[in-house]
Amino acid sequence: MLEIKNLSASIAGKPILDKVNLTINKGEIHALLGPNGSGKTTLLMVIMGMPRYEVTAGTITFQGKDITNATIDERARAGIGLAFQRPPVVRGVTTRQMVEICSGVKDEGKTMALAERLNLVPMLDRDINQGFSGGEAKRAEMLQLLAQNPDFAMFDEPESGVDLDNMAIVGGAMAEILETKEMRRTGDRNKAGLIVTHTGHILEFVNADFGHIFMHGSIVCNGNPRDLFAEIRENGYEECVRCNKCQQ
Amino acid sequence: MSAIERLKGKRAEWRAAAEKVKDKPAKFGPDVDLSTFIDPAERPEVATLKSLDNQMREAALYAGVDADETYRSGSYFQVDHTPIYRKVQEAYEGQLEIMSTNEALEKYEWVQDLWWTAVPVDQDKYTAKAEMEHTGGYFIHVFPGQKIEKPIQACLLLAENNVSQNVHNMIVVDEGADCQIITGCTVNTKVEHGIHLGISEFFVRKNASMMFTMIHNWAESFDVRPRSGTIIEENATFINNYILMKPVRSIQMFPAAYLNGDNSRARFNTIISGKKDSYIDVGSKAVLKGKDTSAESIARTVGYDESQIYARGDLISYVNESKAHLDCRGMLFSDKAQIWAIPALAAVGAPQAELSHEAAISPIAEEEVEYLQTRGLTKDEAMSTITRGFLNIDIPGLPPVLKTYIDHVLDAADKEAL
Ligand SMILES: Nc1ncnc2c1ncn2[C@@H]1O[C@H](COP(=O)(O)OP(=O)(O)O)[C@@H](O)[C@H]1O
Ligand SMILES: [Mg+2]
Numbered sequence: 001m002l003e004i005k006n007l008s009a010s011i012a013g014k015p016i017l018d019k020v021n022l023t024i025n026k027g028e029i030h031a032l033l034g035p036n037g038s039g040k041t042t043l044l045m046v047i048m049g050m051p052r053y054e055v056t057a058g059t060i061t062f063q064g065k066d067i068t069n070a071t072i073d074e075r076a077r078a079g080i081g082l083a084f085q086r087p088p089v090v091r092g093v094t095t096r097q098m099v100e101i102c103s104g105v106k107d108e109g110k111t112m113a114l115a116e117r118l119n120l121v122p123m124l125d126r127d128i129n130q131g132f133s134g135g136e137a138k139r140a141e142m143l144q145l146l147a148q149n150p151d152f153a154m155f156d157e158p159e160s161g162v163d164l165d166n167m168a169i170v171g172g173a174m175a176e177i178l179e180t181k182e183m184r185r186t187g188d189r190n191k192a193g194l195i196v197t198h199t200g201h202i203l204e205f206v207n208a209d210f211g212h213i214f215m216h217g218s219i220v221c222n223g224n225p226r227d228l229f230a231e232i233r234e235n236g237y238e239e240c241v242r243c244n245k246c247q248q
Numbered sequence: 249m250s251a252i253e254r255l256k257g258k259r260a261e262w263r264a265a266a267e268k269v270k271d272k273p274a275k276f277g278p279d280v281d282l283s284t285f286i287d288p289a290e291r292p293e294v295a296t297l298k299s300l301d302n303q304m305r306e307a308a309l310y311a312g313v314d315a316d317e318t319y320r321s322g323s324y325f326q327v328d329h330t331p332i333y334r335k336v337q338e339a340y341e342g343q344l345e346i347m348s349t350n351e352a353l354e355k356y357e358w359v360q361d362l363w364w365t366a367v368p369v370d371q372d373k374y375t376a377k378a379e380m381e382h383t384g385g386y387f388i389h390v391f392p393g394q395k396i397e398k399p400i401q402a403c404l405l406l407a408e409n410n411v412s413q414n415v416h417n418m419i420v421v422d423e424g425a426d427c428q429i430i431t432g433c434t435v436n437t438k439v440e441h442g443i444h445l446g447i448s449e450f451f452v453r454k455n456a457s458m459m460f461t462m463i464h465n466w467a468e469s470f471d472v473r474p475r476s477g478t479i480i481e482e483n484a485t486f487i488n489n490y491i492l493m494k495p496v497r498s499i500q501m502f503p504a505a506y507l508n509g510d511n512s513r514a515r516f517n518t519i520i521s522g523k524k525d526s527y528i529d530v531g532s533k534a535v536l537k538g539k540d541t542s543a544e545s546i547a548r549t550v551g552y553d554e555s556q557i558y559a560r561g562d563l564i565s566y567v568n569e570s571k572a573h574l575d576c577r578g579m580l581f582s583d584k585a586q587i588w589a590i591p592a593l594a595a596v597g598a599p600q601a602e603l604s605h606e607a608a609i610s611p612i613a614e615e616e617v618e619y620l621q622t623r624g625l626t627k628d629e630a631m632s633t634i635t636r637g638f639l640n641i642d643i644p645g646l647p648p649v650l651k652t653y654i655d656h657v658l659d660a661a662d663k664e665a666l
Contacts, residue, residue, distance in 0.1 A: 092637020
């Protein structure tokens with residue numbers, strides 16, 4: 001579904017991504033683990049097509065099409081979705097409007113049903129993300145992605161700033177967006193996903209099939225997400241660079 | 249002496265005062281040559297607004313005045329110089345009265361006594377012309393204690409080219425009464441050139457409340473010089489909503505609210521979109537004189553094309569126990585357009601008065617546009633959604649009918665801009 005080849009990118013002239021290679025097939029959920037500042041958010045932003053980030057080398061292919069130079073909305077309409085780590089406040093645009101924009105229709109019943117499940121009914125007529133708590137902002141991101149229903153969904157640190165109760169709600173929504181709930185095997189699913197996590201906690205609520213360790217702008221290690229996390233909990237990220245036992 | 253007799257004497261006084269300023273330009277805005285306008289033909293009165301021709305009905309509707317009066321308590325309709333319709337819906341008979349101000353002046357001496365007390369007749373050549381060539385305007389009087397839940401509507405329409413419409417309006421919301429008023433000022437599509445001089449004097453009596461909403465839809469070679477003053481008595485509330493979304497050659501106005509009564513409140517909500525080469529100089533002024541008075545002035549302006557917008561706001565307090573705030577934000581969408589935000593605060597002998605303002609002119613944040621794009625909107629769609637949201641002022645207490653109607657006006661203008 002998504003194929004990233006030799007991708008390098010910089011922001012404000014500063015190189016961040018360094019020859020990233022990553023292939024995600026239909027049905028697969030990948031987890032990207034890595035320390036703060038390693039460039040995880042940058043990778044998602046580049047996949048989404050944010051113009052602030054400059055692609056200096058490499059290609060991104062989605063559903064067989066080269067989208068390296070496509071606009072954000074072309075990618076969104078092609079089926080890519082992103083739940084932001086820190087979504088912006090948009091004054092004057094309500095949560096309800098965002099849901100309608102995502103689903104492409106004005107369906108009051110559907111909007112209400114989704115909002116009820118995510119405990120966001122009181123937020124529907126407030127400006128999106130305006131004064132939202134950490135948990136509310138993340139749930140609002142889930143609300144929008146559920147409405148948008150992308151084929152390939154990216155989640156940037158969905159658990160950051162979220163308590164356990166909220167994490168269960170967020171994790172549940174992710175599992176639904178990624179179709180991992182009913183369809184446990186990758187071959188049955190039509191969706192694919194990339195989950196960025198610093199702590200790994202969210203993986204207790206939504207299962208990932210593949211794990212990657214991301215450091216200094218590139219993927220340094222691949223493996224089973226649980227094993228990778230166990231390793232990192234024990235030895236930290238720095239040890240991971242030195243170790244080469246997981247090289248595939 | 250009858251009211252008509254008395255009026256003759258009054259008129260002579262007003263005209264003498266007007267005569268002195270007939271060449272005096274306004275303090276702000278470009279000067280308009282008033283000598284070139286013609287006298288339009290009289291218009292026939294109509295028995296129902298539904299009998300108006302399609303073009304007029306549409307123009308009125310776009311300015312919020314509905315020929316189907318189901319959701320209105322009363323209507324006033326003037327075309328050029330002629331009041332062609334005034335009606336109070338049956339369910340509201342005895343609760344309010346609507347007529348032209350010419351009729352009201354002839355009928356009531358107290359109307360004569362209020363005339364030119366909220367706006368000075370000798371302000372400038374525009375007030376002078378409105379007095380010397382007074383051609384109608386609405387008189388709306390809500391009787392004491394009456395709560396009129398459906399809006400009252402008034403339409404001032406120009407159907408002929410090159411006309412100077414010199415209306416003088418008066419609204420009196422009597423003690424303890426409550427009403428919403430929608431005024432649409434507009435032109436027929438074939439009208440290109442002309443001027444609208446609109447004097448508006450409003451009186452919100454003790455414990456009364458009025459929400460006044462005005463939509464202006466003019467034409468590209470049209471000049472507009474309204475002069476408005478509202479006197480607010482004890483414990484009364486005045487809310488003024490103003491919307492200008494269409495091009496105009498020039499408009500200059502600086503409506504004032506005088507908070508004379510203790511515990512009175514005023515709020516101005518102003519939404520302006522500058523298109524083409526419109527010259528727009530619109531302000532709001534709150535003068536706080538009563539104890540425990542409060543005022544708020546909120547303006548949102550967007551500048552396109554070669555428009556020039558001056559967004560003024562004066563808050564002037566003469567009393568200690570008073571509070572006022574001004575919030576003026578602008579966005580510019582063209583490198584040939586300009587927005588000037590000009591807030592002014594004055595506390596006069598009132599060390600405890602609290603006055604504040606926030607003014608900002610800034611572009612739409614890229615990050616917000618991109619966020620909407622990730623949800624599938626194109627860049628243009630995202631910008632227009634955010635702009636539309638920017639203009640969406642939250643007006644507490646806005647009745648659903650009015651909300652729908654303001655949304656409709658903003659949406660329609662939005663579609664046209666695309
Ligand atoms: N707008 C920016 N300008 C300059 N540097 C930036 C900007 N945004 C991020 N960076 C830098 O890029 C690097 C990677 O950041 P990011 O992708 O957010 O990392 P992560 O998500 O892994 O914590 C960091 O060193 C960060 O400081
Ligand atoms: Mg990050």
